[in-house]
Amino acid sequence: MTFRINIQVHDNNKRLFFTTKAVQLTRIVMLIAAIAAPTCPAFAETSKKQEEEQQQQQLNRWVYEALEEKAQTLTHTITNSHYDISLNSLPTLPFAHCESKPDITFLTAMEAGSQRIKVECATPNRWSLYARGHISLFVPVLVATRTLNRGDPINDNDVTLREMDISQLRRGYFINTDHFANQQLSRRVRAGDVLTPHSLQEAHLIRRGDRIAIVASNDNFTISMPGEALEDGRLNQQIRVRNLSSGKTVRGMVSGNNEVKVL
Structure with missing residues (x-):
């Protein structure tokens, strides 16, 4: 909205009068524009x-x-x-x-x-x-401090804690050594590698050729005989052993270090 006012006067008093009126008119026009602005499409779109x-x-x-x-x-x-x-x-x-x-x-x-x-x-x-x-x-997780080979047991000085983003550790991780008892590495691990459940397996408590104790027991008695392991064995695993007294081969379950209970 545009107002154009052309006023020509020669009297100074009239010039002041018309100037005052022009200022008042300008203010009125600005007020009308401010009231009308919210209804303007451009203003509404911006709002x-x-x-x-x-x-x-x-x-x-x-x-x-x-x-x-x-x-x-x-x-x-x-x-x-x-x-x-x-x-x-x-x-x-x-x-x-x-x-x-x-x-x-x-x-x-x-x-x-x-x-x-x-x-x-x-x-x-x-x-x-x-x-x-x-x-x-x-999270602080356990990583190897040195290169470890397949079959090695894991000691406290073989690992250390390092903070890592576990959302990237899809194969798992350990935060302490509680799970390492009777465990050994199932694969080679390099220094700095994260220890995972997939990198561990139960340790062999008996190796083929080891001299062992063959134990037979019931509620009333326990008999122990010298024997020789014919296979490697982990805890609760069945293996073949030879009774050195009789020369017979029997099967038994690994019950501890160098100990087999006959079935």
């Missing part, structure tokens, strides 16, 4: 866009908070752990407005690592969308 951006930011905050809550729960179950999370930008939908906090469901079975998230809203419109995030969970 709508700002509202959608605010709604999108709120939606991102809700999903991020849910992701962080899950990460915090994980740290409570593992000592000396901490986390880092990231959330991919949610898809921008013109109808993705929710009057209250939407239902947020984690669809990923993995506790840490890549997360697939479903977001559902019932009011004012029913809609759902999917988001992706990631939880990195850092």
Whole structure:
């Protein structure tokens, strides 16, 4: 809206009068423009866009908070752990407005690592969308301090703790040496490698050719005879042994170091 005023006067008093009137008219025009602005299509479009951006930011905050809550729960179950999370930008939908906090469901079975998230809203419109995030969970895990060979037992000085993101350790890990009793390496491990359940196996308590004790017992008596192992054996494994007294070969179950109970 444009007002054009052409006034020509020669009297100084009249010039001041018309100048004052022009200023007042300008103020009126500005007031009318301010009142009319919200009804202007361009202004309404800008206002709508700002509202959608605010709604999108709120939606991102809700999903991020849910992701962080899950990460915090994980740290409570593992000592000396901490986390880092990231959330991919949610898809921008013109109808993705929710009057209250939407239902947020984690669809990923993995506790840490890549997360697939479903977001559902019932009011004012029913809609759902999917988001992706990631939880990195850092935990001190056991790694080898030197190269260890297949069949080696694991001692305390063979391993040390190193902080790693366990979401990347798909084959598992150990946080202490409690599981290493009667265990040996099932494969070669290099210095710095993470010890996993797949890299361990039960240690052989008896080796072929070992002199052993063959034990037979019941509720009333126990008899022990000298023997020789004809096979390697782990705890509770059945192996063939030779009775050195009779020369007979029998089968028995490994019950301890250099001890076999006959069946």
